[in-house]
Amino acid sequence: MSGLENVLVVGTGLIGTSVALALRGQGVTVHLADRDPAAVRLARELGAGVEWAGERVDMAVIAVPPQVVAGQLAELQRAGAARFYTDVASVKALPLRQAAEIGCDLATYVAGHPLAGRERSGPAAARADLFLGRPWALCPTGKTSPDAVEALRLLIKLCGGEAVQVDAVEHDRAVAVVSHAPHVTASAVAARLAEAPAAALGLAGQGVRDVTRIAAGDPNLWTGILSGNALPVADVLEAVAADLAAAAASLRASAGPAAGNAPGAGDAPADPEAMGRVTELLRRGVTGTGRIPGKHGGPARAYATVQVIIGDRPGELARLFQVARDAGVNIEDVRLEHAPGLPLGAADLLVQPEAVPALSEALRAHGWRLP
Amino acid sequence: MSGLENVLVVGTGLIGTSVALALRGQGVTVHLADRDPAAVRLARELGAGVEWAGERVDMAVIAVPPQVVAGQLAELQRAGAARFYTDVASVKALPLRQAAEIGCDLATYVAGHPLAGRERSGPAAARADLFLGRPWALCPTGKTSPDAVEALRLLIKLCGGEAVQVDAVEHDRAVAVVSHAPHVTASAVAARLAEAPAAALGLAGQGVRDVTRIAAGDPNLWTGILSGNALPVADVLEAVAADLAAAAASLRASAGPAAGNAPGAGDAPADPEAMGRVTELLRRGVTGTGRIPGKHGGPARAYATVQVIIGDRPGELARLFQVARDAGVNIEDVRLEHAPGLPLGAADLLVQPEAVPALSEALRAHGWRLP
Numbered sequence: 001m002s003g004l005e006n007v008l009v010v011g012t013g014l015i016g017t018s019v020a021l022a023l024r025g026q027g028v029t030v031h032l033a034d035r036d037p038a039a040v041r042l043a044r045e046l047g048a049g050v051e052w053a054g055e056r057v058d059m060a061v062i063a064v065p066p067q068v069v070a071g072q073l074a075e076l077q078r079a080g081a082a083r084f085y086t087d088v089a090s091v092k093a094l095p096l097r098q099a100a101e102i103g104c105d106l107a108t109y110v111a112g113h114p115l116a117g118r119e120r121s122g123p124a125a126a127r128a129d130l131f132l133g134r135p136w137a138l139c140p141t142g143k144t145s146p147d148a149v150e151a152l153r154l155l156i157k158l159c160g161g162e163a164v165q166v167d168a169v170e171h172d173r174a175v176a177v178v179s180h181a182p183h184v185t186a187s188a189v190a191a192r193l194a195e196a197p198a199a200a201l202g203l204a205g206q207g208v209r210d211v212t213r214i215a216a217g218d219p220n221l222w223t224g225i226l227s228g229n230a231l232p233v234a235d236v237l238e239a240v241a242a243d244l245a246a247a248a249a250s251l252r253a254s255a256g257p258a259a260g261n262a263p264g265a266g267d268a269p270a271d272p273e274a275m276g277r278v279t280e281l282l283r284r285g286v287t288g289t290g291r292i293p294g295k296h297g298g299p300a301r302a303y304a305t306v307q308v309i310i311g312d313r314p315g316e317l318a319r320l321f322q323v324a325r326d327a328g329v330n331i332e333d334v335r336l337e338h339a340p341g342l343p344l345g346a347a348d349l350l351v352q353p354e355a356v357p358a359l360s361e362a363l364r365a366h367g368w369r370l371p
Numbered sequence: 372m373s374g375l376e377n378v379l380v381v382g383t384g385l386i387g388t389s390v391a392l393a394l395r396g397q398g399v400t401v402h403l404a405d406r407d408p409a410a411v412r413l414a415r416e417l418g419a420g421v422e423w424a425g426e427r428v429d430m431a432v433i434a435v436p437p438q439v440v441a442g443q444l445a446e447l448q449r450a451g452a453a454r455f456y457t458d459v460a461s462v463k464a465l466p467l468r469q470a471a472e473i474g475c476d477l478a479t480y481v482a483g484h485p486l487a488g489r490e491r492s493g494p495a496a497a498r499a500d501l502f503l504g505r506p507w508a509l510c511p512t513g514k515t516s517p518d519a520v521e522a523l524r525l526l527i528k529l530c531g532g533e534a535v536q537v538d539a540v541e542h543d544r545a546v547a548v549v550s551h552a553p554h555v556t557a558s559a560v561a562a563r564l565a566e567a568p569a570a571a572l573g574l575a576g577q578g579v580r581d582v583t584r585i586a587a588g589d590p591n592l593w594t595g596i597l598s599g600n601a602l603p604v605a606d607v608l609e610a611v612a613a614d615l616a617a618a619a620a621s622l623r624a625s626a627g628p629a630a631g632n633a634p635g636a637g638d639a640p641a642d643p644e645a646m647g648r649v650t651e652l653l654r655r656g657v658t659g660t661g662r663i664p665g666k667h668g669g670p671a672r673a674y675a676t677v678q679v680i681i682g683d684r685p686g687e688l689a690r691l692f693q694v695a696r697d698a699g700v701n702i703e704d705v706r707l708e709h710a711p712g713l714p715l716g717a718a719d720l721l722v723q724p725e726a727v728p729a730l731s732e733a734l735r736a737h738g739w740r741l742p
Contacts, residue, residue, distance in 0.1 A: 115574050115575070115576040116576060116577075117576070117578070127678075128680075134576060135573055135574050135575075135576070137574060164570075164573050164574060166570060166573075166574070170568075170570065170571075171574070173571070174567070174568070174570060174571035174573075174574045175574055177563050177564065177567045177571050178564070178567070178571055178572065178574050178575040178576070178579045179574070179576060179578060179579060181560070181563065182560050182578060182579045182582045182583070183578065184615065184618050184649075184652070184653075185556060185559075185560050185582065185611075185615060186578075186582050186656065187652055187653050187655070187656030187657075188556075188611045188614040188615050188618070188652065188656070189552070189553050189556050189611060189656075189659075190655070190656035190657070190658075190659030190660045191614060191652060191655035191656050191658075191659050192548050192552065192607055192610060192611065192659065193548065193549070193659030193660070193662050193663065194655050194656075194658040194659035194662060195659075196545070196548045196549070196662075197541075197545070198662075199535075199537060199541065199545060200541075200544070200545035200548050200549055201549065201662050201663060201664055202506060202535050202545075202664065203486050203506050203508060203535060203537070203542070203545045203546060203549050203550070204486075204506075204549040204663050204664065205486040205487060205488070205505060205506070205549070205550060206487075207488070207550055207553060207554065207557075207584075207585040208549045208550060208553045208663070209663060210581045210582070210584050210585065211553045211556065211557050211581070211582055211584075211585065212553070212656070212659065212660050212663070213578075213581050213582075213660070214578040214581065214582065215653075215656035215657065215659065215660050216656075216657055216660040216661075217653075217657075219650050219653035219654045219656075219657060220650065222653050223646055223649060223650045223653065226622060226646075226649055227622075227625055227646050227649075230622040230623065230625055230626040231622070231623065231626055233619075233622055234618075234619040234620075234622040234623050234626075235619075236563055237615045237616070237618055237619040237622070238615075238616065238619045239563060240556075240559045240560060240562075240563065240612075240615055241611075241612040241613075241615035241616040241619065242612075243559040243562060244555065244556060244559050244608045244609075244611055244612035244615070245608070245609065245612040245616075247555050247559070247605075247608055248604075248605040248606075248608040248609045248612065249605075251597060251598075251601040251602070251604055251605040251608070252601065252602065252605050254598055254601055255601040255602055255605075275594055275597075275598050278555070278594055278597055278598075279590050279591065279594045281555070281558055281559065281562060282555075282558050282586075282588075282590035282593050282594065283590045284558070284561070284562035284565045284566075285557065285558030285559070285560075285561035285562050285565075285583070285586035285587075285590075286558075286561070286586065286587055286588075286590060287561075287562075287565040288560075288561030288562050288563065288564030288565035288566075288583065288586065289561045289564070289583050289584070289586050289587040290587070291564050291565065291567075291569075291572050292564065292572060292575050292579070292580055292583070293572060293573065293575065307498070309500075317692050317702060318689060318692030318693045318695065318696045321688045321689030321692055322689045322693070324689065325689045331688060
């Protein structure tokens with residue numbers, strides 16, 4: 001393995017085009033192919049590479065739906081398109097099994113999956129930085145050649161991702177828990193919003209927006225993903241459904257028959273233990289959120305926040321960043337609590353903790369209000 | 372109703388202290404009370420007001436758990452503490468019913484609920500801007516005096532919130548859908564993370580972080596909220612659980628018996644219609660997310676995004692905002708895809724759609740790279 005000088009991306013959707021853009025940014029020659037000529041043309045115009053004319057490349061990245069990965073792999077291998085092959089599908093056992101069944105060369109193929117996405121799809125939504133700091137699973141088998149693994153590791157590194165080696169079946173169970181079942185659950189919560197009275201939506205806060213954000217994703221694309229990981233996802237969804245049904249039963253039991261249970265439910269008093277079972281579920285949830293690692297696999301980065309009140313005028317943020325620059329402080333991230341139409345909002349400036357005193361002092365000295 | 376010159380906040384937790392900070396920022400004299408002297412002292416030191424010594428105020432804001440709102444109201448009314456009373460509890464039918472039962476004066480009390488919160492709780496997490504642009508429900512009854520309603524509307528305005536008048540029972544059904552049931556559902560998803568192998572957590576992306584963020588909230592606080600809205604929440608949770616159980620069954624049916632169903636499940640072939648039912652749930656989810664209004668109750672504001680590649684140097688954003696200012700463009704919001712340690716990131720600049728050409732041209736003219 002001497003490097004990746006040229007790469008072929010087959011399938012110029014969101015993920016394929018983002019891989020292409022990331023590799024181009026690192027000086028790799030990228031060839032593009034898609035069964036839809038318009039998608040290739042758009043990806044090319046976005047600077048993702050050049051149309052593939054059959055050149056042999058170091059690595060082919062198969063960025064097509066999970067069900068058609070193996071067929072695409074076989075076709076490319078027959079054509080001798082690349083030294084090594086990988087894919088980016090969200091499930092891994094299915095393409096590996098199908099590839100074996102149809103007689104693909106399993107030495108040059110290493111299955112992969114970047115854990116990155118957006119609610120939008122297609123090449124126009126692609127971003128060169130989509131994989132920065134994100135996990136990227138790679139699932140070699142006993143038949144995969146070490147050189148193929150090394151090639152994929154290099155590709156992941158060039159894209160800015162964090163390689164996570166994992167068995168394919170283990171991968172599929174993991175993404176059922178951390179991606180696929182959460183997606184369906186978000187859809188089920190959002191489905192309630194579809195049938196709620198309009199007035200109820202007027203009370204929607206940030207919480208429900210966060211819970212349901214991913215439910216805006218493309219239903220057809222997600223049907224393909226879920227279909228390719230059906231049983232592991234079903235296992236998780238059944239567990240979630242059971243917890244929610246139990247919580248509903250506990251809530252009814254806590255209210256007791258007088259609070260509106262169906263007539264004939266008997267005259268049992270409200271169950272004083274019932275809410276304890278709900279609390280227990282909430283506690284398990286807190287434990288679960290605490291196990292999510294920070295962006296780079298370690299604990300979440302400890303930036304400190306400096307909050308400042310800002311006006312709704314052009315240039316307000318420019319002046320603020322200028323003050324930070326003059327104070328020698330790099331603002332790592334900024335979050336605006338901006339209420340259009342209202343005169344004031346607040347900006348949360350995320351900075352290295354040691355920069356807080358200097359920034360706060362500089363902002364105050366220039367007349368900014370820090371709450 | 373001539374204004375709110377002085378307000379008493381009873382309960383200096385996250386919401387109470389945030390109300391106090393917001394009112395102080397508008398020049399209102401704020402008195403603070405809490406059964407925990409340390410909480411009052413901390414709120415005072417944060418600039419939220421002065422300790423209450425029994426002065427009569429224009430309005431008392433009762434910021435205690437839902438189950439004890441009515442008792443607190445009765446006590447304050449007996450003491451003649453205020454001309455008007457409101458509360459901020461997340462459920463509204465329960466405190467109104469209890470207040471009637473124990474003989475509170477229902478003319479001077481108007482039930483309220485700001486739809487704002489954080490995963491953190493307590494006075495130290497309070498923010499003066501917590502309510503900016505957020506809905507704030509008010510639930511007058513036939514017995515509420517118009518002056519009390521006017522007083523609460525003024526208080527909401529001073530806090531920067533958006534008043535939404537709604538019947539108490541309707542409110543409780545609405546928040547079951549847009550807040551309480553989503554919270555329990557997020558907990559049930561997060562509970563799966565609590566029991567997952569550590570390797571699975573290494574594959575967690577942004578999606579599951581968003582879905583489970585609110586599940587980090589205080590279980591005891593949320594038990595109180597859910598207990599006060601038990602039956603409406605149970606209704607929603609049962610519907611979510613039923614959708615998830617049906618999705619799980621469809622996924623199993625799509626896989627067919629060969630794919631791992633229990634022995635004895637018969638030799639029925641995989642159900643070709645099954646995934647269609649999953650797609651239908653995903654589609655309902657997309658419809659639901661589309662109904663969530665923008666920050667100010669209207670349709671989501673249609674900002675356009677200009678993406679620009681930025682370097683990781685102090686002053687990079689300052690220069691960028693300066694260019695926007697010089698072009699007469701107001702940047703409404705900014706999102707950084709910032710990968711610490713890497714030389715480049717991307718900034719999404721949200722602007723009025725008509726400002727896109729001017730901003731893009733100005734940025735390019737100053738050497739910025741727009742992907």
